[in-house]
Amino acid sequence: MMWKIQLFKLNFDHRERDAVLETVDSGWLTMGERILGFEAAFGDYLGHGARCTAVSNGTAALHMALLALDVGQGDEVIIPALTFVADANAVRMVGARPVLADCASRSDWNVSAESIARKITPRTKAVIVVHYAGFPCDMPAIAALCRERGLKLVEDVAHAPGASIAGQMCGTFGDVGCFSFFSNKNLSIGEGGMVVACDGNLSQRLRYLRSHGMTTLTLDRHKGRAATYDVAEPGLNYRMDEIRAAIGLVQLDKLPAGNLRRKELTERYRRNLAGSPLQMPFDNLSADVVSAYHILPVLLPQACDRMGVIEMLKTAGVQSSIHYLPFSGFTAYREYFTAQDAPLAEEICSRELTMPLYPTMSDREVDLVTGALLGAVA
Known part of the structure; x- marks a missing residue:
């Protein structure tokens, strides 16, 4: 299938290619100087004393966070009902039980301190929050609740690099941030x-x-800084390699401008869909909140045939997606969750549709997408 307008496009150019070639030519591919540079640059970007460790993927970061916080058998971890399955999987993988917190409202699809508080039990050990679509949760209130109740707090920042509240970057409010x-x-x-x-x-x-x-690392021994090593505690192999770190340094430099363009495109979507039967969440951000505008979710009208809309968009050459399917429908989680655990999230999951959004998208492409979407819904 050749899409006229696909869901996402890489924001890559010669700089990423040059960074890869330079890394290959360096003769060192495993964790080395580029990893150290990427970690330092990302820490500077986040500020607030952030200490960064580059890892193989975001799910590895979640797994490591729970292990480092001693979450395990018999514990409960509160997670958003509207999120990717990785959050629940990571909780299960350390032997704990995931518990769903519902969305705050039909306009704020994130969890709130109130929705989390309703799910706390004597077994609750930690909370994972997700800044859905790049829009920050109410972290001051959630962090205060976790401190008050003695709970560990993990931020899943997969959607939100660059998002902030009152100048503080998402990923630095909790005990651990996972990107x-x-x-x-x-x-x-x-x-x-x-x-x-x-x-x-x-x-x-x-x-x-x-x-x-x-x-000590292989790099330390290669550089002559160490001749041997100790093993301080059991660990895993969740390392990143030098090629990806080199690309990451280029992408980090592009991130602020890319997020700004995503904001402009999102605002155009809002203008184009204003007054229609479609709703877009997070329409009333306070002045001190900055979103990363990761994806473009819309809420279809009730009783709308979502699969029919997807097929009509496909016929028009427009790719769409769903963020996310409900946990209650997954074979692996039917014994854990029911639709009644988080009814608002269940409703949103049944009506949500994600439209194309990426920094190199043009205004005209947004207009084509919204025209096709409104036609399909009509």
Whole structure:
């Protein structure tokens, strides 16, 4: 299928290509100087004392976060009902039980402190929040709730690199921030992620978890800085490689401008769809909130045939997607969740449709997409 307007396009040019070639020519591909540079640059970008550890993907970051926070058998972890399955999978993989918190409202699809508080039990050990579509959760309220109740707080920032509240970047409010650099993300390197902690001891534990618990790296031995190593604690191999770090440095430099363009495109979508039966969430951001505008979700009218709309868009050459399917419909989670656990999220999941959004998209392409969408819905 050749799409006229696809859901996402890479924001790549000769700079990413040159960075890859330079890395290959350097003769060093495993974790090395480019990883260190990417971690330092990302930490500077986030500020707030963020200590960054580059990892193989965003799910690895989530798994490491829960391990580092000692979440395990018998614990419960509250997660958003509207999110990708990776959040629930990571909780299951450490032996804990995921518990769903509902969306705040039909206009704010994130979890709120109130929706989280309703799900806290004596078994609750941690909370994972997701800044859906790049729009920040109410982190001051959620962080205060977690402090008050003695809960660990993990931010899944896969949608939101560059999003902030009152000047503080998402990913620095909780105990651990988890970023994804998957192909369709705002900062894209194919596969990869970053796990972030502001506490030095927690950051060190994350670094041990990333690479077998080893106290020195292959690079240290190559550079003659160490002759051997110790294993401080059991760890995994969740390392990133130099090629992806090199691409990441270029993409990080492009991120602010890319996010700004995403904002402009989102505002054009809003203008084009104003007064229609379609709704767009997060339409009333406060002045101190900055979104990363990761995806463009719309809420179809009730009783609208979503699959019919998708097929009509496909006929028009416009790619669309769904973010996300409900947990209650997955074979692996039917024994864990029902539609009544988070009724608002269930409704949103049944009516949501994601439209194309990427920094190189043109205004004309937005107009073509919204025209096709309004025609399909009509």
